[in-house]
Amino acid sequence: MQKEYCTIIFNLFSLKIAIIVNPSISVPPLNYGGIERMVFMLIENLVKKGHSVTLYANKSSQVPCNLIGYSEDSKYKIFNLIKINFLTLEIYFKKFDLVHTFGRMSNIAFLMPLKIPKIVSYQLPPTLSQIQKALQLAAPNSLVFTGCSDYISNQIKDYCKVTTIYNGIQIEKFEHSHSFDIDDAPLVFLGRIQYEKGTKEAIEIAKSTGKKLIIAGNVPKEAIHEKYFKEHIEPQIDGNQITYIGPVNDIEKNKLLGKAAAFLMPVLWGEPFGIVMTEALACGTPVIGFRQGAIPEVIEDGFNGFVCDTLEQMIEAVKKIKMINRENCRLTSLNKFSDKVIFNQYESLYSSLIAKKK
Numbered sequence: 001m002q003k004e005y006c007t008i009i010f011n012l013f014s015l016k017i018a019i020i021v022n023p024s025i026s027v028p029p030l031n032y033g034g035i036e037r038m039v040f041m042l043i044e045n046l047v048k049k050g051h052s053v054t055l056y057a058n059k060s061s062q063v064p065c066n067l068i069g070y071s072e073d074s075k076y077k078i079f080n081l082i083k084i085n086f087l088t089l090e091i092y093f094k095k096f097d098l099v100h101t102f103g104r105m106s107n108i109a110f111l112m113p114l115k116i117p118k119i120v121s122y123q124l125p126p127t128l129s130q131i132q133k134a135l136q137l138a139a140p141n142s143l144v145f146t147g148c149s150d151y152i153s154n155q156i157k158d159y160c161k162v163t164t165i166y167n168g169i170q171i172e173k174f175e176h177s178h179s180f181d182i183d184d185a186p187l188v189f190l191g192r193i194q195y196e197k198g199t200k201e202a203i204e205i206a207k208s209t210g211k212k213l214i215i216a217g218n219v220p221k222e223a224i225h226e227k228y229f230k231e232h233i234e235p236q237i238d239g240n241q242i243t244y245i246g247p248v249n250d251i252e253k254n255k256l257l258g259k260a261a262a263f264l265m266p267v268l269w270g271e272p273f274g275i276v277m278t279e280a281l282a283c284g285t286p287v288i289g290f291r292q293g294a295i296p297e298v299i300e301d302g303f304n305g306f307v308c309d310t311l312e313q314m315i316e317a318v319k320k321i322k323m324i325n326r327e328n329c330r331l332t333s334l335n336k337f338s339d340k341v342i343f344n345q346y347e348s349l350y351s352s353l354i355a356k357k358k
Contacts, residue, residue, distance in 0.1 A: 043063055052065075109137070178326070
């Protein structure tokens with residue numbers, strides 16, 4: 001009854017909401033940019049519901065709401081912190097109902113002592129000392145957190161109130177591919193080309209199974225990643241079994257994932273979420289990944305893919321791809337990670353904060 005009342009209160013009024021994201025990538029992104037895709041998806045749904053949204057983000061962002069563009073130095077400095085905080089301080093004086101940041105928590109440092117409801121969404125592993133300092137500064141009951149997975153939320157649940165809200169996708173942008181020859185279809189790796197993402201392991205899996213592999217994604221412009229590509233990836237690219245096609249846009253991604261036998265996620269670190277997994281599932285493509293971070297929260301072993309502990313298990317999983325019903329993959333994305341599902345969860349969180357404020 002209380003939840004229904006909160007939802008009624010939320011829907012009766014047009015809320016004034018400020019959203020903040022770090023300005024390194026535009027919203028939405030042209031190619032890579034998982035957080036920016038999430039923010040765009042959320043804004044579109046808020047605007048459709050009649051709410052007033054102001055986004056603080058990259059100046060070149062293209063969003064259906066008010067945009068306040070800002071920038072920062074490649075090496076974050078105290079000047080950058082002061083500049084963004086003077087920008088975001090106006091949120092209080094312009095009578096916003098709440099502020100929601102997907103960027104640095106320090107971007108709302110000046111707002112912490114004020115009573116305006118504040119949501120900090122963690123898309124990466126949190127720094128506990130920062131959370132503890134923020135809670136000391138924040139007005140009572142004004143600051144809450146979300147994690148993009150239980151893997152992230154569980155790291156901070158002992159220190160603060162946190163809600164897991166998964167990342168999601170605009171599912172209508174992804175076509176469910178039904179009929180094609182799985183035996184001839186390639187494996188796909190899509191992500192940043194770097195050690196932590198397991199590009200080298202994806203190549204080993206393809207070579208061990210005799211499957212073709214298409215690698216898509218950018219090589220980050222840092223010496224360590226460029227060296228990794230030059231030493232471990234580039235020598236394996238033959239244009240026949242192992243192909244590298246570089247970054248892809250949404251149209252290219254849809255086609256690539258939809259015609260894949262399986263999507264490989266051999267990550268070597270605690271993956272906070274991995275939006276590309278839900279994009280693959282939306283196309284009906286099973287995901288095979290290591291048991292790292294949030295991957296077991298997305299992949300249901302034997303239902304929409306396989307969760308593995310070793311490279312040998314991943315190689316064996318590729319041989320079992322036909323066991324997975326591709327309809328299950330699409331249903332997972334639709335029922336658990338679609339924009340409607342994720343938006344409803346944020347809407348519920350917003351409504352509870354507004355009800356407490358009133």
